[in-house]
Amino acid sequence: MKIAFTWDYELFFGEKSGTVQQCMIQPTKDLLDIAERHQAKFTFFPDAGYLLHAKKQEDASTDLKMVVEQIKAWDRMGHETGLHIHPHWEDVVYENKEWKHNTSRYKLSDFKEADVDSIIHRYFQEVQQLISSPINSFRAGGWCVQPFSNLRAAFLSLGISTDSSVFYGGKNTNAPYNYDFTNAPNSSSWSFDKDILIENNNGNFLELPITSLRYSPLFFWRLFLLGRWNPIRHKPIGNGVPTSGGGSKKVLLSRYNTFCLSADGYFISQLEHAVKQAKKEKKRHLVVIGHPKACTLYSLEKLDLFMSKHKDEIEFVSLNQLK
Ligand SMILES: [Zn+2]
DSSP states (O other), X not given: OEEEEEEEEOOOOSSOOOOHIIIIIHHHHHHHHHHHHTTOOOEEEEBHHXXXXXXXXXXXXXXXXXXXXXXXXXXXXXXXXXXXXXXXXXGOEEETTEEEOOGGGOSGGGSOHHHHHHHHHHHHHHHHTTOSSOOOEEEEGGGOOOSGGGTHHHHHHHTOOEEOOOOTTOEEXXXXXXXXXXXXXXXXXXXXXXXXXXXXXXXXXXEOOOOEEEEOHHHHHHHHHHHHHOHHHHSOSSOSOOOSOSOOHHHHHHSOEEEEOBOSGGGGGGHHHHHHHHHHTTOSEEEEEEOGGXXXXXXXXXXXXXXHHTTTTOEEEOGGGGO
């Protein structure tokens, strides 16, 4: 079996963006150490909007330099870099060394067609110039990849052929999010063309969906309680505040929910269960999403242990190596 760990490398987009050091540099350094120990290859999705906008602020230059160096470092180590777009950077304000995010235009579908094309091209170039191999994987900011027809022409011209934004059964239509994957194929990969949820063997694109998982209310009770009982181990290393709209506590604590298989914080505790389930269903691979900003001491330790335990039966690969 193969597992692709994919990391969205970014600040927070809520009330407080957090520091580059704690949300990006420090946890990613830990992840790269873990990868090296286990000869694993990861896929990183650096937030291209950050790179573009930090360049315009002199006060952000020290941070930007660290980020650029880290991207180049993982590229030299052979990890894959994909394109990750949070277009709300177009509306960001920088004040007193803090990013003030306005998420009223959060997703590409909130922008005019001509703007979408320009954003994709500019964001792509910003990342591509830092790395040695051509970018061909994409992950939409906040999973908001629909409608894919808006992105299609730009992707064809840039050579982006793989998407990894969908997760089977996922749905969130609370602003600023808007995605609905309830009709996605329940499959570990499919070809598509204009509609990302419709399998099309003659399509130009490949979907490598993030593995999806059902989470019980009990899981979230544990998650919230552990954060209170043992914040040192369970508090995210990143020091910002997430975008609102991710789902209310009441809903999480009262019924089953479908989310991604995730390496973030306590979510990583479900990895063993997901592997068992995948073996039973004879799945050849899993795609796990994670965010350096949401890593905890607990999750980093678990990841390291998981990789040691499964080193003989699981290959830890980049998205490109799943094709
Ligand atoms: Zn993101």
